[in-house]
Amino acid sequence: MQTVSNMDWIINLGEMTCHNINTDIVVGFEKKGDALFGKIKDLPDNIYEQWANKENGVSLLRNILTEAEDVFLRIYNENDLKTD
Numbered sequence: 144m145q146t147v148s149n150m151d152w153i154i155n156l157g158e159m160t161c162h163n164i165n166t167d168i169v170v171g172f173e174k175k176g177d178a179l180f181g182k183i184k185d186l187p188d189n190i191y192e193q194w195a196n197k198e199n200g201v202s203l204l205r206n207i208l209t210e211a212e213d214v215f216l217r218i219y220n221e222n223d224l225k226t227d
Contacts (some may be wrong), residue, residue: 152211154218161211166190170211172219179219181212 169185194200
């Protein structure tokens with residue numbers, strides 16, 4: 144298991160997860176062929192309630208998922224290059 148901290152995110156390559164330390168949102172990643180897909184695994188109730196009542200709630204979720212994907216994929220690819 145390799146865990147890497149990146150400011151707001153903790154990336155666990157062994158579990159294929161990315162955890163935001165500010166919101167407690169956990170994004171899991173699944174490999175399908177050559178691609179990795181992120182999916183929200185854990186969305187705390189308080190965040191869900193706050194964002195559900197906002198007009199831009201869906202955009203906030205999309206943004207956090209995109210941010211997690213960017214951070215995770217960068218670390219994943221860096222680690223993959225080291226093992227080649």
